Amino acid sequence: xxxxxxxxxxxxxxxxxxxxxxxxxxxxxxxxxxxxxxxxxxxxxxxxxxxxxxxxxxxxxxxxxxxxxxxxxxxxxxxxxxxxxxxxxxxxxxxxxxxxxxxxxxxxxxxxxxxxxxxxxxxxxxxxxxxxxxxxxxxxxxxxxxxxxxxxxxxxxxxxxxxxxxxxxxxxxxxxxxxxxxxxxxxxxxxxxxxxxxxxxxxxxxxxxxxxxxxxxxxxxxxxxxxxxxxxxxxxxxxxxxxxxxxxxxxxxxxxxxxxxxxxxxxxxxxxxxxxxxxxx
Ligand code: PAF
Numbered sequence: 534x535x536x537x538x539x540x541x542x543x544x545x546x547x548x549x550x551x552x553x554x555x556x557x558x559x560x561x562x563x564x565x566x567x568x569x570x571x572x573x574x575x576x577x578x579x580x581x582x583x584x585x586x587x588x589x590x591x592x593x594x595x596x597x598x599x600x601x602x603x604x605x606x607x608x609x610x611x612x613x614x615x616x617x618x619x620x621x622x623x624x625x626x627x628x629x630x631x632x633x634x635x636x637x638x639x640x641x642x643x644x645x646x647x648x649x650x651x652x653x654x655x656x657x658x659x660x661x662x663x664x665x666x667x668x669x670x671x672x673x674x675x676x677x678x679x680x681x682x683x684x685x686x687x688x689x690x691x692x693x694x695x696x697x698x699x700x701x702x703x704x705x706x707x708x709x710x711x712x713x714x715x716x717x718x719x720x721x722x723x724x725x726x727x728x729x730x731x732x733x734x735x736x737x738x739x740x741x742x743x744x745x746x747x748x749x750x751x752x753x754x755x756x757x758x759x760x761x762x763x764x765x766x767x768x769x770x771x772x773x774x775x776x777x778x779x780x781x782x783x784x785x786x787x788x789x790x791x792x793x794x795x796x797x798x799x800x801x802x803x804x805x806x807x808x809x810x811x812x813x814x
Contacts, residue, residue: 534616536623540631540671543624547585547673555582559674559701561665564588565605565719566614569709573678574618576706585672586615587624589631594660600804605722624672631667640666642689645783649685649776649796650807658689665690669699677701682708682716684794684809688781708808710736716808723804731768735799735808738763738775742795743810751789753777764799773798773805780811790814 537543550557558581560573570586577584588611595601608625615623642658645651651658669677679687687705694701709717714736715729724732738760745756757775764772779786780794796809 534612534620534623536612536625538625538627538630540626543622543626543671546622547671550583551673556675557581557672558584559668559672559677560584560586560620561668561677561679562586562588563590563604563719564611565607565722566611567709567717567719567721569680569682569717571614571618572709573680573706574615574620576704577676577678578619580676580704581674583621584619585622585624585674586620587626587668587672588615589624589626589664589668591631591660591664592628593632593635593663594657596654596656599654600720605719624668631664642693645685645689645692648778648783649774650683650798651685651689653773653798658686661686662689662693665693666697669701674701676704678704678706680708681705681811682718682808684780684796684811685783688783691781714740716806718806720804720806724801724806728769728801731770732799732801732806734764734768734770735797735806737767738797739795739808739810742777743812746789746793746812746814753786753789756795760795760797764797768799770799770801773800 558577560577562570574584590604592601640659640663642662646658691703694703713733715732741763742756742760750756760775761772775797777795778784780792793812793814794809798805798807
C-alpha cells in the first residue's frame with residue numbers, strides 16, 4: 534500500500550493509473566477505521582482496478598462546539614487496517630495541505646439540508662461538499678463509496694455529482710452493525726459501557742418503525758411518537774430528531790410510499806449517534 538500525503542504526488546500517481554486505463558474506486562473517510570469503512574473497501578475492490586482511501590478529519594464540517602479536536606484518530610492502526618483490507622493507495626493529507634487558502638470561495642448547500650442533521654449542524658454539509666469536491670478533483674474516481682448510515686450525506690453527494698457533472702458513480706453501501714444492532718461508528722468509542730447497551734435503542738426503534746409500517750401504518754407522526762416513547766422508556770439518551778422523508782429527495786410524505794427514509798439522532802453524554810433505515814413501500 535502506498536501512502537501519499539501531498540496533493541501533487543497524488544495527482545501524478547492518479548494520472549499514471551488513468552493513462553493505463555485503470556478504474557478507480559474511492560473510499561473517503563475521516564479515519565479511526567471500523568468494519569463499516571472496511572466493507573466500503575471490499576465493495577470498491579469488487580468494482581474497481583485500484584482502491585484509493587483518504588483519511589482526513591475535515592475541520593470544515595465540524596461546528597464550533599463540535600468534536601473536531603477530540604475526534605478519535607489513530608493513523609498507525611488505520612494504516613494497518615487499510616493495508617490488510619487491500620487498499621492500494623492511502624491519501625493522508627495535512628489540513629494545511631488541503632486548505633492552503635480558504636479566503637476566496639465558500640461552497641454553500643442550499644437544498645436537502647434543512648432537515649435531519651443538516652438542520653441541527655449548520656454548515657456541516659457545506660464542509661462535506663467542499664472537501665469532497667477537492668478530493669474528487671484530486672483522486673478522479675470512477676466510483677465513490679459511502680455508507681448508508683449517513684443517508685443525508687448520500688443524498689447530498691448524489692445531488693452534487695449530478696448537478697456539477699462529476700463523471701463519478703456514487704455507490705451507497707449497507708450499514709455494518711454490531712450483533713446487537715448498534716451501527717458501527719468511529720464515535721462509538723465515546724459511549725460508556727452502559728450507554729453502549731442503551732444505544733441499541735436506535736436500531737430497535739427503527740425496527741419498531743419497520744414493523745409498524747409493514748403492519749400498514751402510513752402516518753409518520755404516529756410512528757415517530759411510538760419511536761420516541763420507546764427510546765425514552767429504554768434509555769437515558771436525548772432525542773435530537775426522529776424524522777421520516779422520501780429518499781433521496783428528503784421531502785415529507787403525507788402517506789408513506791416509495792423509498793422511505795426513517796432516520797434519527799440521539800445524544801448520549803459525550804456523543805451524538807445517528808442511524809436510519811431505508812424502506813421500499
Ligand atoms: O462520512 C465521512 O466520514 C465524511 O463526511 C467524509 C465523506 C469523509 C467527508 O469528510
